[in-house]
Each structure stands twice: as C-alpha cells, then as structure tokens.
Amino acid sequence: MTDPTQEPLHPVDPSEDPMLGIADPLVEVLDTDAMSPLAHMDSTPEGAVTVWINRPDKKNAFDSATIRALHETFETLHGAEGVRVVFLRGVGGAFSAGADLDWMASAADWSEDDNREDALDLAHMLKALHDIPALTVALVEGPAFGGGAGLVAACDHALATADAKFAFSEVKLGLTPATISPYVVAALGPRTAKLLFATGRVFDADQAWSYGLVDEVFDDVASLEAAQEALIAEMTAAAPGAIGDAKQLVHDVFGQKIDRGLIEETARRIARRRVSPEGQEGVRAFLERRKPSWAV
Numbered sequence: 001m002t003d004p005t006q007e008p009l010h011p012v013d014p015s016e017d018p019m020l021g022i023a024d025p026l027v028e029v030l031d032t033d034a035m036s037p038l039a040h041m042d043s044t045p046e047g048a049v050t051v052w053i054n055r056p057d058k059k060n061a062f063d064s065a066t067i068r069a070l071h072e073t074f075e076t077l078h079g080a081e082g083v084r085v086v087f088l089r090g091v092g093g094a095f096s097a098g099a100d101l102d103w104m105a106s107a108a109d110w111s112e113d114d115n116r117e118d119a120l121d122l123a124h125m126l127k128a129l130h131d132i133p134a135l136t137v138a139l140v141e142g143p144a145f146g147g148g149a150g151l152v153a154a155c156d157h158a159l160a161t162a163d164a165k166f167a168f169s170e171v172k173l174g175l176t177p178a179t180i181s182p183y184v185v186a187a188l189g190p191r192t193a194k195l196l197f198a199t200g201r202v203f204d205a206d207q208a209w210s211y212g213l214v215d216e217v218f219d220d221v222a223s224l225e226a227a228q229e230a231l232i233a234e235m236t237a238a239a240p241g242a243i244g245d246a247k248q249l250v251h252d253v254f255g256q257k258i259d260r261g262l263i264e265e266t267a268r269r270i271a272r273r274r275v276s277p278e279g280q281e282g283v284r285a286f287l288e289r290r291k292p293s294w295a296v
Contacts, residue, residue, distance in 0.1 A: 039053065040054045047134075048083075048232045049077065049085070051074075052090070053089070056093075059090075060096040062096065062098065062099050063099075063103035074132055075128050077132045078132060081240070082240050086135070087228060088129070088136065089139040097148060098146030098148050099146055133243065134243060135156050135157065136154075138152040138158040139160075140159065140160035140164045140205070141163070141224070144160075145167045149184070152213060153187040153188075158215055159214070159215065159216050159227055161224050162206070162220075165203070167203065168200060170200065177197055187212055187213055241276070242278055245269070
C-alpha cells in the first residue's frame with residue numbers, strides 16, 4: 001500500500017459540479033437498521049456521528065466480521081450529507097485491543113494467499129476510514145494495540161484519556177504492522193515509527209502525545225467527552241462540503257514541490273470554492289453579518 005498522504009494531485013475538471021447544493025446542516029439520523037451490531041453508529045442533528053466498535057467482551061478486538069462491519073460503516077459515511085465530524089470509540093472503556101486471539105488461531109494454518117486476502121480486508125477498512133470526507137476523531141480509552149492503534153493513526157485527530165495504552169507489538173509475534181504502517185508513519189514520522197515497530201513497546205497516553213499519535217490527553221472520561229462536545233460546537237460553524245475539500249487539499253499538497261503546476265492547481269481550487277453554493281453563501285453571510293445557512 002502506498003502512503004495515503006502522498007496521493008498525486010488531480011486537477012479539478014471544470015465540467016464537474018463539485019456540489020449538489022449546500023448540505024442541510026441538520027443531518028438526518030442515519031439509518032442503522034442494516035448495520036452490524038459490531039459497529040454501532042449514532043448521529044446528531046448538528047452533523048456529529050459516533051461510530052462505536054461494539055465487542056466489549058473482547059475489548060473491541062478485531063475479527064473478520066468486525067473489520068467488515070467497520071468497513072461498511074465507514075463507506076456509508078462517504079456519502080452522508082451534512083456530516084461534519086465523525087468520532088470513533090470503543091464500547092465498554094476499551095478502544096481496541098487489536099487482533100482477536102481466536103481469529104488469529106483460526107488463521108494459523110491459512111495459505112499465504114488466504115492471509116493476503118484477509119489482510120486486504122483490514123487495509124481496505126483503514127482506507128475507508130481515512131477517506132471519510134468529514135473530520136475524523138479517535139476517542140481513546142484503555143488499550144489501543146496493533147490494528148487498534150492503526151485506527152487511531154488513520155483518523156485526522158485523536159483525543160485520549162490518561163490511562164490509555166498503545167503498542168505496535170506485532171514483532172513480538174514474528175509479524176510486522178504492515179497494513180497500518182502508511183497511517184502510522186504519516187502520523188509519527190519514520191524515525192519514531194521504526195523505534196515503536198521494532199521494539200513493540202507499550203507506551204502511555206503522554207508518550208503517545210509526545211510521539212504525535214495523540215493530540216490531547218485528558219484526566220478522565222468526563223473531560224474527554226467535554227472535549228468532544230466542544231469540538232462538535234466548533235465544527236457547527238464549518239461548511240460540510242468545505243471540510244471535505246480542505247481535508248483533500250492537505251492530502252494532495254503534502255510533499256509536493258511548490259512549482260507552477262501546484263500554484264495553478266491551488267488557485268483553481270479556491271476559485272472553484274468561491275463560486276460554489278457554500279462559498280457564495282458563506283461570503284454573503286459574512287458581509288451581511290449573519291450566520292451562514294449551515295451554522296447551527
């Protein structure tokens with residue numbers, strides 16, 4: 001898998017309509033009837049969604065069914081209008097303990113081809129999380145090991161309680177954290193990633209903050225949830241479509257040479273935004289000293 005932060009810059013085709021109109025700021029409650037109970041999703045009228053990994057008896061460890069359920073949930077959020085922020089959290093006070101031991105035992109006798117297909121399921125699930133247009137935020141309590149720590153890295157932002165623990169412990173099993181590596185290396189940088197991958201050490205939330213895996217650390221769950229509510233309130237001022245475009249802008253310009261092509265492309269993008277329905281509404285609202293239509 002290539003590093004998702006190194007995706008090539010794709011010029012915007014002026015013939016394509018970038019928006020179907022301004023998204024309704026009061027997002028409709030998403031239909032969860034067809035969803036697996038392994039990935040429960042809550043939504044609010046303000047456009048905030050929480051995806052819960054729901055295997056508390058296993059500390060929200062992955063198996064193939066959980067990976068599929070998360071993948072389907074993340075894909076659903078790609079086309080959900082009016083969603084501004086998506087939180088990822090584990091039920092029962094554990095974020096995710098990584099791979100389920102029973103699942104690992106069942107895979108012990110698989111062929112290399114079988115293991116490749118299984119690994120691709122996890123890789124595609126992580127990419128689906130990474131590609132959600134809304135801002136994605138991991139809310140970490142308890143363990144975030146292996147693939148669980150990979151989920152944290154694949155999110156745009158991460159908040160953790162002080163008692164959270166992290167590890168990339170694959171080398172202790174004779175394995176490597178291959179599928180999660182593009183996201184972890186992008187979050188931590190190659191030097192820190194090599195240290196944590198090679199040692200498999202367990203580290204706490206303050207160390208995760210110093211490494212760049214976590215952005216803020218809170219004393220307890222109440223403080224974590226207060227920060228969640230504050231972020232939701234902050235995000236209500238942002239236009240949903242502009243959020244997605246801003247995220248894509250970061251992915252596309254990161255690591256690129258600042259040359260004539262990049263300069264022209266970024267100028268095209270802001271021009272496109274200025275004439276979009278959200279851009280027109282936002283500027284008019286500012287000039288008229290009122291809230292834009294999407295602000296709650």
